Amino acid sequence: MASLPLQDRVAIVTGSSRGIGREIALHLASLGARLVINYTSNANQADSVAAEINNNQTTPRAITVRADVSDPDGVKSLFDSAEKTFNSPVHILVNSAGVLDAEYPTIANTSVESFDRIINVNARGAFLCAKEAANRLKRGGGGRIILLTSSQVAALKPGFGAYTASKAAVEAMTKILAKELKGTGITANCVAPGPIATEMFFHGKTEETVKKTEEESPFGRIGETKEISPVVGFLATDSAEWVNGQIIRVNGGYV
Numbered sequence: 001m002a003s004l005p006l007q008d009r010v011a012i013v014t015g016s017s018r019g020i021g022r023e024i025a026l027h028l029a030s031l032g033a034r035l036v037i038n039y040t041s042n043a044n045q046a047d048s049v050a051a052e053i054n055n056n057q058t059t060p061r062a063i064t065v066r067a068d069v070s071d072p073d074g075v076k077s078l079f080d081s082a083e084k085t086f087n088s089p090v091h092i093l094v095n096s097a098g099v100l101d102a103e104y105p106t107i108a109n110t111s112v113e114s115f116d117r118i119i120n121v122n123a124r125g126a127f128l129c130a131k132e133a134a135n136r137l138k139r140g141g142g143g144r145i146i147l148l149t150s151s152q153v154a155a156l157k158p159g160f161g162a163y164t165a166s167k168a169a170v171e172a173m174t175k176i177l178a179k180e181l182k183g184t185g186i187t188a189n190c191v192a193p194g195p196i197a198t199e200m201f202f203h204g205k206t207e208e209t210v211k212k213t214e215e216e217s218p219f220g221r222i223g224e225t226k227e228i229s230p231v232v233g234f235l236a237t238d239s240a241e242w243v244n245g246q247i248i249r250v251n252g253g254y255v
């Protein structure tokens with residue numbers, strides 16, 4: 001039987017207890033990868049993702065690790081746990097952990113606390129994950145850094161000021177990182193979804209706002225998590241080596 005494209009590679013997916021990260025973790029597992037499922041608050045949700053991957057396996061192929069991506073020690077612990085459990089270097093880092101302000105404030109109305117929280121988790125978190133990955137991912141082929149950003153960086157909609165700024169910072173950093181990783185065989189890319197049906201998307205939105213967003217799409221609907229995971233899956237494979245330093249917007253033509 002031919003082996004799977006990510007057979008036994010080790011992948012960390014931050015923020016994979018639910019939403020887009022969860023779907024990415026399940027998809028990478030279906031391609032053969034062993035997984036670290038990361039979360040901050042809801043252990044039960046993370047456990048259920050790991051249980052789905054470990055179903056009928058004699059040795060565990062997924063573990064859960066509670067860690068805040070904005071905490072340097074937390075991010076280190078993701079790599080430590082992966083290396084120790086799977087007795088292998090980490091091959092793939094996907095950073096999907098993220099937050100936004102569900103009040104969708106204008107910049108004039110964004111509190112300093114909200115701005116700091118968003119920058120802390122989204123930009124500092126992505127930086128810490130990218131930094132650790134740049135130092136610790138497997139060299140010589142198969143190393144992959146994939147950071148989730150947002151199509152808002154291209155759409156530039158009012159109400160997303162701090163969030164969009166945090167993601168724009170990550171996109172700039174990723175392009176530089178790809179060049180800095182010359183000679184390692186590690187690629188660094190961003191996947192930038194448009195509106196996707198998750199708790200993050202629906203939180204704080206009225207039915208009218210959801211309908212308006214649907215109407216803005218050439219497909220007349222919101223995207224689904226399973227429309228993001230195959231793109232991340234492809235970037236994680238050896239076939240994607242020539243895609244490096246890129247921002248891939250996956251949004252059905254929203255922007």
Ligand SMILES: NC(=O)c1ccc[n+]([C@@H]2O[C@H](COP(=O)([O-])OP(=O)(O)OC[C@H]3O[C@@H](n4cnc5c(N)ncnc54)[C@H](OP(=O)(O)O)[C@@H]3O)[C@@H](O)[C@H]2O)c1
Pocket residue numbers: 014015016017018019020021038039040041042043067068069070095096097098099121125148149150151192193194195196197198199200201
């Ligand atoms: N949904 C969209 O429309 C959309 C569009 C464009 C881009 N994105 C981006 O895609 C990514 C995933 O979004 P989503 O919609 O799947 O979000 P979500 O449904 O709100 O899920 C967020 C995940 O991140 C985790 N998380 C939050 N803060 C964390 C932290 N400090 N450290 C570690 N984990 C943390 C959560 O874990 P706990 O539950 O344990 O807190 C959860 O697993 C985000 O980066 C988001 O900005 C989403």
